[in-house]
Amino acid sequence: MQNFSELPISTYVKERLSSAHFSTPTPVQAAAIPHALEGKDVLATAQTGTGKTLAFLIPVLEKLLRRTAPGIAALVLVPTRELAMQVVDQYNALRGKQLSPAALVVGGLSEAHQLHVIRKGPGLVVATPGRLEDFLDRRLIHFRELQILVLDEADRMLDMGFLPAIRRIAAILPQERQTLCFSATMEGTMANLVKDYTRNPVRLAFGSTLKPSENVRLQAYEVTVDGKQDALRHLLTKESGRCLVFSRTKRGTERIAKNLNREGIHAAMIHGDRSQSQRTSALAGFQQGRYRVLVATDLASRGIHVQDIAHVINYDLPEVPENFIHRVGRTGRAGEHGVASTLFTRDQRSELFQLERTLGTRMERLALVGDRPERKDRIRDAMASVSSAPAPRMVPLPGEVLQAQMEG
Numbered sequence: 001m002q003n004f005s006e007l008p009i010s011t012y013v014k015e016r017l018s019s020a021h022f023s024t025p026t027p028v029q030a031a032a033i034p035h036a037l038e039g040k041d042v043l044a045t046a047q048t049g050t051g052k053t054l055a056f057l058i059p060v061l062e063k064l065l066r067r068t069a070p071g072i073a074a075l076v077l078v079p080t081r082e083l084a085m086q087v088v089d090q091y092n093a094l095r096g097k098q099l100s101p102a103a104l105v106v107g108g109l110s111e112a113h114q115l116h117v118i119r120k121g122p123g124l125v126v127a128t129p130g131r132l133e134d135f136l137d138r139r140l141i142h143f144r145e146l147q148i149l150v151l152d153e154a155d156r157m158l159d160m161g162f163l164p165a166i167r168r169i170a171a172i173l174p175q176e177r178q179t180l181c182f183s184a185t186m187e188g189t190m191a192n193l194v195k196d197y198t199r200n201p202v203r204l205a206f207g208s209t210l211k212p213s214e215n216v217r218l219q220a221y222e223v224t225v226d227g228k229q230d231a232l233r234h235l236l237t238k239e240s241g242r243c244l245v246f247s248r249t250k251r252g253t254e255r256i257a258k259n260l261n262r263e264g265i266h267a268a269m270i271h272g273d274r275s276q277s278q279r280t281s282a283l284a285g286f287q288q289g290r291y292r293v294l295v296a297t298d299l300a301s302r303g304i305h306v307q308d309i310a311h312v313i314n315y316d317l318p319e320v321p322e323n324f325i326h327r328v329g330r331t332g333r334a335g336e337h338g339v340a341s342t343l344f345t346r347d348q349r350s351e352l353f354q355l356e357r358t359l360g361t362r363m364e365r366l367a368l369v370g371d372r373p374e375r376k377d378r379i380r381d382a383m384a385s386v387s388s389a390p391a392p393r394m395v396p397l398p399g400e401v402l403q404a405q406m407e408g
Helices: 011-019 027-037 052-066 081-095 111-119 129-137 154-159 163-172 188-197 228-238 250-262 276-288 321-328 346-359 375-387
Strands: 042-045 074-077 103-105 124-127 148-152 178-183 202-205 216-222 242-246 267-270 293-296 309-314 338-344 364-366
Touching: 011 052, 011 081, 027 042, 027 052, 027 178, 027 202, 052 074, 052 081, 052 148, 052 178, 081 103, 081 124, 081 276, 103 111, 103 129, 124 129, 129 163, 148 154, 148 188, 154 163, 154 178, 163 188, 178 188, 216 346, 228 242, 228 250, 228 309, 228 338, 250 267, 250 293, 267 276, 276 293, 309 321, 321 338, 321 346, 338 346
Parallel strands: 042 178, 042 202, 074 124, 074 148, 103 124, 148 178, 216 338, 216 364, 242 293, 242 309, 267 293, 309 338
Antiparallel strands: none
16 A cells, blocks of 8 residues: 555545645554454554554544444544644544544543543543542443454553553453554553453564664763763754754753753653653643753653654663663654664773673764863773673573564
């Protein structure tokens, strides 16, 4: 499939896609949408930034246009409020006048408003598991007419401890339904979830979900602990586009953002202690260009999709390799190119090398302008000595045998 116009979908949805400037599907969309339109269950794993949201929204739109009975026909479960809000925004941008607005069911926002939208009879509900389970327990929502369940960022929901809630929610949904599951990774618990809640799913896997996208140029700078902020400022001065900066801690996020603002670089921040209104305002300001820089903990490495991020900067090394994948996946999305820079100190050379070995990738070592000429040579020689150490034994992930690779 080279164009959305080739899909066996209604003229209305084709027109809505065209008006939103969607013409050429990504590989995930081209593979998943036809199966979903046929009513098959789908399990798709792919790197972040490959267009998974539209891959399930198009089948949902078609399902809603064809439904014959009132009631909630589609439920999308996601791990975070921010992702839920973005799914709703994209749906509302596509639905036009023939479909009702989606209901958003998440914590941290007005419960009264959410219930008001539910009472008006939406066809689609986008929810986080915790708040939806609360509404179900209080009998404020029902899914007797449900036809399609979507689990988006399913692995992230499991990471966040939502498995019990997902199981309780799925237990009350109609058994005769279609299930679409989209995930960035596949491991043992995910495999069990899929086995329990899908029927002969079409299994789709694209490239390696354990490596950064080839569209992202990876580079690393060795700095001193005291020189990190100067290095960050230097990188931001070189780059004119939108930048996303990652810190390991909430306190570090606050410190970095405040320092940048003092230096005249407009920066917002997102971390777990910020209120929902603060997080929404920061994200909106970043999307709209009021802030050129967004500083975040790994809360933002998954589930937040902002187009045209030119540069991701790892101010701190991630705690686990998987977080590196999701951090750099915020740039180089949907076929575009991006840059990801990582700052590390001398005593983190071994940690950086182990990260590269685990991910099977290599970051280009660069020197900051103003360093002594021999700087890059010394870094390269030091890293070469680390690389001569025995490689760690790689253990296959549970469920890895399921990841049959596809071209594209």
